[in-house]
Amino acid sequence: xxxxxxxxxxxxxxxxxxxxxxxxxRNGDVLTTTVSSTYPRALLREIAxxxxxxxxEARQAQLALxxxxxxxxxxxxxxxxxxxxxxxxxxPQSAQTSAATANxxxxxxxxx
Amino acid sequence: xxxxxxxxxxxxxxxxxxxxxxxxxxxxxxxxxRTAGTGARAIAQLDSQPSRLLICDLKMPKVDGLQVLAIVxxxxxxxxxVVLTGLEGEEYRSRAYSLGVDMFWLKTxxxxxxxxxxxxVESLLGDDGAGGFRGIQSKSLMDIIQLECxxxxxxxxxxxxxxxxxxxWIRDGxxxxxxxxxxxxxxxxxxxxxxxxxxxETRPAETERERxxxxxxxxxxxxxxxxxxxxxxxxxEFIERGEHQKTVWRLSLLxxxxxxxxxxxxxxxxxxxxTIGTSSAETMSAWARRAVENSRRxxxxxxxxxxxxxxxxxxxxxxxVLPREDKSVLxxxxxxxxxxxxxxxxxxxxxxxxx
Numbered sequence: 001x002x003x004x005x006x007x008x009x010x011x012x013x014x015x016x017x018x019x020x021x022x023x024x025x026r027n028g029d030v031l032t033t034t035v036s037s038t039y040p041r042a043l044l045r046e047i048a049x050x051x052x053x054x055x056x057e058a059r060q061a062q063l064a065l066x067x068x069x070x071x072x073x074x075x076x077x078x079x080x081x082x083x084x085x086x087x088x089x090x091x092p093q094s095a096q097t098s099a100a101t102a103n104x105x106x107x108x109x110x111x112x
Numbered sequence: 113x114x115x116x117x118x119x120x121x122x123x124x125x126x127x128x129x130x131x132x133x134x135x136x137x138x139x140x141x142x143x144x145x146r147t148a149g150t151g152a153r154a155i156a157q158l159d160s161q162p163s164r165l166l167i168c169d170l171k172m173p174k175v176d177g178l179q180v181l182a183i184v185x186x187x188x189x190x191x192x193x194v195v196l197t198g199l200e201g202e203e204y205r206s207r208a209y210s211l212g213v214d215m216f217w218l219k220t221x222x223x224x225x226x227x228x229x230x231x232x233v234e235s236l237l238g239d240d241g242a243g244g245f246r247g248i249q250s251k252s253l254m255d256i257i258q259l260e261c262x263x264x265x266x267x268x269x270x271x272x273x274x275x276x277x278x279x280x281w282i283r284d285g286x287x288x289x290x291x292x293x294x295x296x297x298x299x300x301x302x303x304x305x306x307x308x309x310x311x312x313e314t315r316p317a318e319t320e321r322e323r324x325x326x327x328x329x330x331x332x333x334x335x336x337x338x339x340x341x342x343x344x345x346x347x348x349e350f351i352e353r354g355e356h357q358k359t360v361w362r363l364s365l366l367x368x369x370x371x372x373x374x375x376x377x378x379x380x381x382x383x384x385x386x387t388i389g390t391s392s393a394e395t396m397s398a399w400a401r402r403a404v405e406n407s408r409r410x411x412x413x414x415x416x417x418x419x420x421x422x423x424x425x426x427x428x429x430x431x432x433v434l435p436r437e438d439k440s441v442l443x444x445x446x447x448x449x450x451x452x453x454x455x456x457x458x459x460x461x462x463x464x465x466x467x
Contacts, residue, residue, distance in 0.1 A: 017414070073418045
């Protein structure tokens with residue numbers, strides 16, 4: 001490996017987008033995940049905490065949310081609140097998928 | 113018992129006819145139940161043995177239900193008619209009502225709510241002496257409500273507009289309550305009155321319904337008529353530019369997109385919040401601003417691109433926050449709103465918000 005680094009030199013790293021799901025405890029700890037193990041765990045925890053915070057702040061504002069989705073240009077984060085914690089789905093968006101606005105109900109299996 | 117207490121059920125499904133027979137046997141009036149397997153047989157039976165009520169399926173071979181209904185409307189004008197079908201779709205409901213049917217029921221609804229179905233059928237059977245016209249499609253909802261109130265009737269008007277269902281309770285000619293989505297009372301009444309088209313059914317009165325509307329029917333109808341006039345003529349808003357006109361315009365936008373409330377969240381916490389449809393604007397606005405700020409920050413950390421919107425849903429509402437440069441806009445809908453086009457509806461609403 002050292003030989004290859006010397007040969008090709010270091011290159012800027014392209015930040016990878018996460019893809020998969022996370023189960024988060026009420027304390028924001030990541031319990032299980034299907035996101036690639038190469039993805040930084042610290043960023044997964046940030047996602048988890050942000051989602052929990054938004055659920056909490058919504059409750060404080062008298063907006064009782066069970067589902068939440070954050071739509072970015074190239075990533076969608078959808079979450080369903082479960083017993084204080086949450087299950088979070090993270091899906092990178094291609095040009096095609098982001099054009100078609102997905103319905104949160106189709107992304108998150110219904111509890112019923 | 114004779115003519116006033118016989119019901120003819122027509123359906124090409126013999127098993128379903130048996131189910132209907134069993135259910136209708138529970139009617140307090142103990143009406144005679146007759147059945148026919150085709151539309152032609154049903155008409156022949158009506159010729160030989162007049163009935164008080166016809167319950168008709170729509171999808172039948174050779175002569176379908178709509179054809180049967182068109183024929184009986186001409187030949188037996190006093191016959192009360194109920195459509196009982198498995199065909200979901202506003203066009204069937206609308207076509208049936210345009211033929212003057214008294215009620216339209218889906219088979220699944222009837223099985224889930226047998227008691228209400230029987231109450232409705234019983235009320236049609238018991239209404240023998242009363243006259244009345246059917247086929248009032250060309251009348252507006254205001255006309256219908258005015259008629260019910262002037263006649264001092266007690267009834268439940270159920271108004272359907274696509275997936276939306278509104279209910280207006282009238283007792284002894286007075287408006288008692290209205291409901292659509294999560295809205296109740298006057299707010300719900302005005303929202304229903306904004307619907308320009310749809311279909312309606314009259315259901316048996318619910319005498320125990322809690323009263324939430326205390327204004328007179330005429331006063332409420334007048335308010336709705338004024339709001340409708342103004343929303344139908346939006347150009348005047350540009351000329352007058354008064355706060356009142358702006359509110360009316362925004363109310364009409366809200367109604368047009370089926371939304372329940374709109375709250376703006378200025379980028380600066382001290383900025384002016386604009387709102388319509390909710391009294392909790394400050395807390396909602398603060399939440400929307402923080403949600404946008406925090407989501408943007410997260411998006412930057414993840415390299416996820418610009419924030420398009422934040423969506424949320426719960427048992428009582430669905431909402432969307434659209435981030436803009438100077439302010440974000442939070443739009444809320446009732447939980448049962450069809451959310452397949454909420455983003456487009458929110459974008460439309462926001463685009464017209466400052467018009």
